[in-house]
Amino acid sequence: MRRYLLRRGGIGLVQILVVATAVFWLAEALPGDAAVVAAGDDPDPARIALIREQLGLDEPASQRYLSWLTGLATGDLGSSLRTGQPVTELLAPALGPTVVLAVVTLAVLLPLALTLGVTAAVRADGWYDRAVSTTTVALNAVPEFALAVLLVAVFALQLGVLPATAVGATGSSLLAEPSLLALPVAVLLCRSLCALTRLVRAGMVDALDAEYVAYARRHGVTGGRLLLRHALPNALPPAVQQLARTADWLIGGIIVVEAVFAVPGVSSVLVTAVSTRDIPVVQALAVLFAVVTVAVNLLADLVCHRLAPRSAVVT
Amino acid sequence: MPLPRLTRRAVLARAGLAGAGLAGAATLLGACGRGAADSAASGDQPRRGGDLAVAFQTGGSQETLDPHAASLFVDGARGKALFDKLVDLAGDMTPVLRLAETLEPDDEARVWRATLREATFHDGSPVTADDVLYSFARILEPDSGRRAAAQLAPLDLDASRAVDARTVELVLDRPVAEFATALAAFGAWIVPAGSEDFTAPVGSGPFRFGSFTPGGSLVVERFDDYWEGAPHLDTVEFVPVNEETARINALVGGQVGYAHDLSVTSARTYADESRVEILAAPGSLMHAFAMKLDRPPFDDPHVRAAFRLLADRTELVDTALAGMGEVGNDLFGKGLRFYADHLPQRERDLDQARDLLDRAGADGLSVTLHTAEAGGGLVDAAALFAEQAAQAGVDVRVEVGDADTFWADSFADGAISSYRSGVMPIATHIGNRLLSDASQNITRWQDEQFDDRYAEMQRTVDDDARGEMLGEMQQQLHESCGLLVWGFADWLVGTADGVHGVQGAPPNTLEWARFDRVWRD
Numbered sequence: 001m002r003r004y005l006l007r008r009g010g011i012g013l014v015q016i017l018v019v020a021t022a023v024f025w026l027a028e029a030l031p032g033d034a035a036v037v038a039a040g041d042d043p044d045p046a047r048i049a050l051i052r053e054q055l056g057l058d059e060p061a062s063q064r065y066l067s068w069l070t071g072l073a074t075g076d077l078g079s080s081l082r083t084g085q086p087v088t089e090l091l092a093p094a095l096g097p098t099v100v101l102a103v104v105t106l107a108v109l110l111p112l113a114l115t116l117g118v119t120a121a122v123r124a125d126g127w128y129d130r131a132v133s134t135t136t137v138a139l140n141a142v143p144e145f146a147l148a149v150l151l152v153a154v155f156a157l158q159l160g161v162l163p164a165t166a167v168g169a170t171g172s173s174l175l176a177e178p179s180l181l182a183l184p185v186a187v188l189l190c191r192s193l194c195a196l197t198r199l200v201r202a203g204m205v206d207a208l209d210a211e212y213v214a215y216a217r218r219h220g221v222t223g224g225r226l227l228l229r230h231a232l233p234n235a236l237p238p239a240v241q242q243l244a245r246t247a248d249w250l251i252g253g254i255i256v257v258e259a260v261f262a263v264p265g266v267s268s269v270l271v272t273a274v275s276t277r278d279i280p281v282v283q284a285l286a287v288l289f290a291v292v293t294v295a296v297n298l299l300a301d302l303v304c305h306r307l308a309p310r311s312a313v314v315t
Numbered sequence: 316m317p318l319p320r321l322t323r324r325a326v327l328a329r330a331g332l333a334g335a336g337l338a339g340a341a342t343l344l345g346a347c348g349r350g351a352a353d354s355a356a357s358g359d360q361p362r363r364g365g366d367l368a369v370a371f372q373t374g375g376s377q378e379t380l381d382p383h384a385a386s387l388f389v390d391g392a393r394g395k396a397l398f399d400k401l402v403d404l405a406g407d408m409t410p411v412l413r414l415a416e417t418l419e420p421d422d423e424a425r426v427w428r429a430t431l432r433e434a435t436f437h438d439g440s441p442v443t444a445d446d447v448l449y450s451f452a453r454i455l456e457p458d459s460g461r462r463a464a465a466q467l468a469p470l471d472l473d474a475s476r477a478v479d480a481r482t483v484e485l486v487l488d489r490p491v492a493e494f495a496t497a498l499a500a501f502g503a504w505i506v507p508a509g510s511e512d513f514t515a516p517v518g519s520g521p522f523r524f525g526s527f528t529p530g531g532s533l534v535v536e537r538f539d540d541y542w543e544g545a546p547h548l549d550t551v552e553f554v555p556v557n558e559e560t561a562r563i564n565a566l567v568g569g570q571v572g573y574a575h576d577l578s579v580t581s582a583r584t585y586a587d588e589s590r591v592e593i594l595a596a597p598g599s600l601m602h603a604f605a606m607k608l609d610r611p612p613f614d615d616p617h618v619r620a621a622f623r624l625l626a627d628r629t630e631l632v633d634t635a636l637a638g639m640g641e642v643g644n645d646l647f648g649k650g651l652r653f654y655a656d657h658l659p660q661r662e663r664d665l666d667q668a669r670d671l672l673d674r675a676g677a678d679g680l681s682v683t684l685h686t687a688e689a690g691g692g693l694v695d696a697a698a699l700f701a702e703q704a705a706q707a708g709v710d711v712r713v714e715v716g717d718a719d720t721f722w723a724d725s726f727a728d729g730a731i732s733s734y735r736s737g738v739m740p741i742a743t744h745i746g747n748r749l750l751s752d753a754s755q756n757i758t759r760w761q762d763e764q765f766d767d768r769y770a771e772m773q774r775t776v777d778d779d780a781r782g783e784m785l786g787e788m789q790q791q792l793h794e795s796c797g798l799l800v801w802g803f804a805d806w807l808v809g810t811a812d813g814v815h816g817v818q819g820a821p822p823n824t825l826e827w828a829r830f831d832r833v834w835r836d
Contacts, residue, residue: 032720043723044754164568168554262561
């Protein structure tokens with residue numbers, strides 16, 4: 001197990017480095033640089049050259065990449081080109097709202113998807129099963145942006161029952177005022193519920209048909225106990241894998257949702273950083289997303305292994 | 316088919332400000348009278364108390380409260396709440412005295428003497444001549460790239476001095492008759508002498524600092540000892556909302572009482588909505604195509620003249636600005652002080668345009684028009700102009716570039732590109748963009764006689780005489796410069812029901828984002 005973890009950790013590190021490198025050169029490939037954007041609509045060449053010099057952008061890109069890499073090795077993510085703040089200081093306040101959104105979404109998503117999937121599987125192909133799958137597929141088909149606009153128009157602007165945006169919120173105030181979270185979380189749920197519910201259902205249908213469940217039935221195990229103790233653990237591994245992918249997808253979905261609902265989270269930092277060519281901040285976020293993705297997938301593999309030790313750990 | 320126009324209940328800053336006529340010769344307006352017309356319910360008595368949340372775009376802001384580092388609208392609005400300038404500008408760019416109680420030039424417009432009002436900073440200390448000199452020295456620090464530095468550049472700091480605590484003598488290295496408007500430059504705020512740390516800034520503005528989270532909200536509180544009288548509101552909270560959709564939603568949903576910089580689409584959607592009011596400030600944003608005079612085909616004046624006759628300005632305004640604007644006449648500053656409105660409006664004339672192109676030997680001409688989504692209406696206008704040009708057999712190819720770097724790219728490359736500008740005094744526009752050595756000279760307009768005329772204008776203290784010279788210069792520009800000014804867009808902000816005292820005003824002018832005159836039901 002330890003060897004496995006070391007190996008997976010090593011692979012994860014390589015993946016993170018590859019992502020960071022790719023993002024750096026992609027950002028370099030964007031037209032213009034931080035100095036040009038900072039000059040705005042007063043693009044006096046002399047002024048741009050001066051800003052470039054002040055920001056150290058006159059050094060070749062390869063050199064800047066290397067110095068960023070050595071900084072990273074010592075845990076230093078560098079400073080924002082736009083504000084001069086250390087990147088960590090700039091990101092810290094934005095992490096709260098984003099983490100709250102992600103955690104609350106997952107906390108609702110998991111029990112909901114499990115309940116829907118298991119109950120649908122018990123009477124597979126019955127009317128309830130069809131209703132669940134029709135609804136989740138339909139919701140999955142609507143792009144986040146459209147869904148968000150629709151929900152705001154109906155629940156906030158027409159009915160006035162929920163706040164239209166989360167302006168001025170912070171991580172803690174989001175938790176204190178659940179109504180602010182209602183619409184953003186609803187949008188994120190609608191998109192992620194479908195795949196997870198279907199996988200739980202499919203896994204359950206297979207498990208309920210399996211030999212060991214029939215064996216348990218013959219020994220008088222019935223009802224909830226049969227479902228939860230005997231069938232579910234074997235049904236879950238594919239769903240857990242899907243959940244890991246959902247976590248990746250959440251990062252992308254959250255970026256759209258944050259913009260529409262004015263949640264002051266990571267996405268506004270990212271959008272600003274890209275449009276102002278603030279490469280150190282873009283890099284830091286790329287590393288952050290990569291770390292989250294690698295960690296979540298590793299965790300998912302470990303959980304699958306615990307749930308159904310017979311299944312080989314995916315490597 | 317033209318769209319119905321919105322009714323403009325905004326107070327127009329055309330005939331000077333409410334309660335103050337146009338400035339007479341060599342005198343400046345005093346501070347604008349109290350109780351500026353409320354757009355919705357004039358006659359209502361302002362009520363004291365209440366909080367107001369205001370939504371601005373902050374993406375790309377430095378997120379510092381250092382007023383001299385200001386670069387975006389939100390910086391301007393925050394700065395205005397916390398600080399004062401000596402002078403500000405009315406909607407038509409007439410200087411209005413603020414911290415300065417009097418401002419007098421000598422006969423050569425080289426030495427300007429200002430006396431200060433009895434004003435105090437938020438820490439109780441008086442505003443003095445030393446604070447003024449310190450602030451200007453800080454703005455002019457070399458290599459600091461501070462926004463107001465270009466306009467205050469003529470200041471000779473060594474020669475300038477404090478005559479007494481409330482009198483300051485500002486000496487210039489050249490005559491600048493328009494120096495009052497330079498004192499109103501964006502970012503020319505007065506800070507207490509010695510200020511370096513702006514984490515909890517102290518100013519003399521109508522609101523004192525409450526709390527600030529970089530990237531988040533700024534809360535400011537009423538300053539009871541403000542020289543112009545205490546604001547009505549208890550607090551104003553500036554909340555960052557970068558998406559326009561979210562700004563209008565927050566306003567309609569009642570989460571904010573004021574939303575800055577709304578789109579034409581939002582203005583039309585909510586025109587009849589009782590929960591919000593859309594305020595339009597006409598003439599706020601010039602829209603143009605900039606032709607570079609130093610390269611073909613626009614080095615030929617015939618080609619420039621022809622292009623100006625290709626444009627159907629009314630159609631451009633109705634389509635690209637959805638009718639929320641007015642047509643331009645190839646000159647900057649429609650409606651502003653000293654604007655040459657005696658010049659005839661240029662109309663479309665395809666026959667004459669073809670004739671001019673023939674004479675230039677530019678038959679079957681093909682040019683690339685550079686544009687980008689760097690602002691509302693830019694790409695639409697470029698595409699429409701290309702269609703209009705095609706009707707005269709001129710091939711205009713629209714190339715949409717990167718929005719973030721568009722201004723720098725279009726300044727350096729290409730022969731013709733989309734161009735736009737907010738309001739500023741006409742003399743400032745000429746000084747920044749049309750002199751031979753001007754750093755923002757996108758059209759490469761270079762004319763020695765014109766430069767001399769400008770210098771002479773800056774030596775002329777008499778307003779009427781100066782206006783006449785500016786009129787002649789504009790006539791020359793109207794005939795042959797590189798700007799095809801097709802329209803002026805309204806600037807749109809919104810207020811929630813029950814918020815009073817907000818005026819539609821061009822960005823960065825005195826009445827814009829002026830929350831000390833705002834009250835709530």
